[in-house]
Amino acid sequence: MSEIDPNRTKSALVLFSGGQDSATCLAWALERFDRVETVGFDYGQRHAVEMQARLDVRDGMVKVLPQWADRLGPDHVVDLTGYGKIADSALTAERAIEMDERGLPTTFVPGRNLVFLTCAAALADRRGLEVLVGGMCETDYSGYPDCRRDTIEAMAQALSLGLDKPVVIDTPLMHLTKAQTWELADRIGGAALVELIVEVSHTCYLGDREHRHAWGYGCGDCPACELRAAGHAEWAAGQ
Template sequence: MSVASPAAAAARGALVLFSGGQDSTACLAWALDRYARVETIGFDYGQRHRIELDCRRTVRSHLAARFPHWGAKLGEDHLLDLALLGQLSDTALTSERAIEVAANGLPNTFVPGRNLLFLAFGAVVAWRRGLDVLVGGMCETDFSGYPDCRDNTMKAMQLALSLGLDAPMTVETPLMWLTKARTWALTQSLGGDALNDLIVEDTHTCYLGERGQRQAWGHGCGQCPACALRAAGHAQWQAGREAPASA
């Protein structure tokens, strides 16, 4: 999706799809840096890693405390019960099973329709709250092959939501073309070491819901696809920071 200019965004309000993970926290910081009013929405769908729902509160609280200029813009949080999605799904994100690639070529962490439902319910809340921008961490560059993360899917949803609500509803995906290394660089540019330290310490991305061991890149099992992507991206970003400047 295209990204609105800072000047155009200044007077608008945004609703961030906020899971409590690295990507959604990057999106929240990005939105707070651009929009006059920002609210967040999360979804409880019986996810295996539902510890992320607890992390959401911590991230919001610490973000507001450490960045008062953003805290002044940070509005209400909304948590929706989407248990039906978990009941309809038979995936490694909603049940205890090994993570693997399914016969259709997709990883079995794919929850069919998840992002479509998130955007639809998010748009309803945004419309009711007088917000006209939805911000999500969908990404085509470092992703697991999920079709509901594709740019064309987001464009189609933006059109459908705007038509269905009879009101413009912009879908912003600031991470769509970023690698995980560039996502770390983005948050560094937005909030420096303080923001990246918060992401390492407070966010949750591990599919297995493990928070025991803290790695350089954050808490997690270190083995699942989400942890592997996060770790590799952090290592690449750090290597880029430490590389000497070219002459």
């Protein structure tokens, strides 16, 4: 990852779900950009806890990173519930979490990141925001083809053509492991930011906010929890 460029662009729109990855990306963006806004998507996900986590993480972020609190601008929510109904998955319907006939997890929402990026690019255009920031990661990803670097680069090109202007998509976690994502959060905001991510962010596919682990709340068994737990254990072992 490159050092902070003093001639960097000045504004960013963070695709913000309220999970570990997007929380880390929000902190990363606040460190780098003078103006940062967030956008979330209500696509009919089964667990409303995700939408609440977004608000709680944003509120906590200005407290644990007060030096950049004035950089955090408005939050936006896009209603994509109609899309969620056609993109049937274990995240939007009562389905078992397993591998499908294509070898993809049933938590895969077809085209989700493509739709999110399109909506975010349109919003950024109208808001005058220069960079889209997303938490997509192909190193530790859960089998989602729309998290791959090739997909994101192709989307940037398509959006640039469609909007007749350069569209920059920054994915700071793309080549990081989950352990390195914890390390990045620690570097940016120290123990306070790590604690915020542990206590407030939400990643569990089953929406579990009852069981508290060293790495945060979750069922501990779904793929998202397993990735988060393994990454935290690896990071903690190196402290």
